[in-house]
Amino acid sequence: MPKSKYHVIYKDLKQKIENKSFSYRELLPSENTLIETYDCSRNTVRRAIGELVKDGYVQTMQGKGVRNIYQPIQQTSFTIGGIESFKESAARNHQNGTTRVLQFMELTADEKIAKKTGFPEGTQLYYIQRLHYLDGKPLILNHNYFLKSIASGLSREIAEQSIYDYLEHTLHITIVNSKRIMTVEKITQIDEKYMEINTNDYNCIAVITSQTFNSDGIMFEFTQSRHRPDYFRFQDNALRRPVI
Amino acid sequence: MPKSKYHVIYKDLKQKIENKSFSYRELLPSENTLIETYDCSRNTVRRAIGELVKDGYVQTMQGKGVRNIYQPIQQTSFTIGGIESFKESAARNHQNGTTRVLQFMELTADEKIAKKTGFPEGTQLYYIQRLHYLDGKPLILNHNYFLKSIASGLSREIAEQSIYDYLEHTLHITIVNSKRIMTVEKITQIDEKYMEINTNDYNCIAVITSQTFNSDGIMFEFTQSRHRPDYFRFQDNALRRPVI
DNA sequence: GCCGATTTGTCCGTATGTATC
């Protein structure tokens, strides 16, 4: 957890925005004012503001100021944001999440798995199938593949709790980024069985496949997350970049 | 189009990465080296690198360096990235896109529309229904609502070309950011009819609803984009933020 | 294990450009 100055300012402004200290579309104090408020340099306040822009909380306009555009969203379903574990997401969504491990095994990547995951053929992997419940409903079916050489010591017991917690706090792996692709796929019998979906309602499922990298730039995880369509919701804030 | 120094450096490095000037997992030249290469300050190269991180092209590691983690993806379908018009997306995907306007009308937001779009009741709007074809196949059905007071002068003819082009280059509207939510919904008869989907294959559709803001912080567009599931693909790079 | 060199991360101060009002 960074105690950097810009991060403290970022958190403070973010909280003020969430607490309606600024009304919708109101301009925040100018950079110069914020410099005095937080007793720091211009670069530092600008950096904090930059984070808020990324979050979609404010927008900056040259010559005008920084405008609050935060509107709390109505949470009707499970919302996905950055990289986070299921436990973290559940906590953020103020819901009660539990996990059931359907399968836990070690395997060696054959040609089919290699092609699907991007791990080289012959790699030693953990394969884990887990079902995530939110408020008692089975909503997400995860297929995880972890590099055995990096995520060593994974067990069924850990998988029942939080794998990310184990990777970060026990193995001290630094998780850096995750490339994700979202698609819609046809439902499988496994999906149907475990997530209790009536195919007359939905014969599709929302799928997020992700490749996650550690600080050595090594992809150590491939995951396919299958979400019940009626509870799936992915949220995003896109910035318009000048068309070059 | 910004001619800023950092942007030139960003584009140059990005192109070098795409052209395999650096092999996968190789470290880029250090910041100090880049400073000499581009004859600029450290802040400037750091900013360029920051953009590459956002794109998921590289990852930075304190004490180590900047590592190339770019892997070209196999383009099997229409890929969505930032805020871009259909025309821009089609060009980026190297595909031939055309548009057919199904409906063009002016209307006043009633209670139902107000609730759905977030525009206040009584607002004057343009409502446009468009079908986007890629390489001859109807893949996306768009329902656009534009604020008449801001997107004034919109016409069916413009909608057949590029609305964004008109907004940016004729009306000089600055498009800043777009809040997007992705869900999976049941297919409607309209979807079925226009996108030629067999409901035995798919009875769902990928939906992206977005609210787009201009530089005055005003939401001037609400759009619901309905994508044929078998060609839909949304791509993302998430950065792990320290859990606070 | 320590030390020094290298590399990225944070922070400061300043100057100039550009858009808005």
Place this chain on the structure above:
DNA sequence: CGATACATACGGACAAATCGG
């Protein structure tokens, strides 16, 4: 036009992480 606001760019300083000797 001047004042104010954010955007870009420079240069310098120190901290923190990594790596090799």
